[in-house]
Amino acid sequence: MQETLSRWLESNAGDCPFVEHPAVHTIDEALIHVPAMPGLMVKNLFVRDEKGRRHFLVIVPFDKRIGLAALGRLLPSSKLSMASPERLLQHLGITPGAVSLFALIHDSAQAVELLLDQAVWDADSVQAHPLRNTATVALSHAAFVDFLAHTGHVPRILNVPAAI
Template structure:
């Protein structure tokens, strides 16, 4: 079995991040039907759009954020959502947001930049990251997310995503992200 993470890529507790195959096994153990496709690695929404073909359902982007106090959030929203970080910080009563570093991302979620996904909360055993989910995602029949690496996409139902997040100890705070949308102008 191919390892996707090197020996020096470790979580804050010193353990190795979950491998994609183990994540997919966990989904199956939970009775979650998921369909996974492999593709060239993608790092941006634009690259994903160009490669996705006919994958149905919600396509998402994920923002790994922290505030001045060091608290962290993983915000999953529709891929085309323009997010005003100041407005989002106010909505979440978090203060000013900045993006978390690649090192922090690996330490807490066990993924690299470009592979950020709500499924990565499985690696946050200490509950340091707050999961926030755009309510609009729940209106789609399927949600497409990376299974911890950016060269695969896994589709699952919104109900199953919520079930997984709950099982991982990260029940999602559901938020109307249109309230945090960047103003046109």
């Protein structure tokens, strides 16, 4: 799939800034190791509902702390918790640290629901790992929309509640 994403990026986002960097697993590490580049730095969480039937990729600005309980109340009967690394690999084909919107390329079954914070949707461009945490791409809003069309994912755009 890495090759499939690489081809898509070349064809559809070729002029988007791309940087290689040391592996990063957290926002704190990214702030140290990812060189300054355009686009909103984001935080990506892979969560599941209480029964493990629904899975969500939640994308918010990097400095927003997510209130999972409050977010769960916005979704029909969903008490949310972090999904396991095994579920992450099963549904998005990646390991912790590499979570980003690009992992949706592995979700051909449309089993993962995409929840975007309004600020992410409104950004001119966003930063994302291209299926590995040793590189970052600054994807324009237009390319972001094209990528979602390519994967068939329709985002739910909302004001993700912040943790108190």
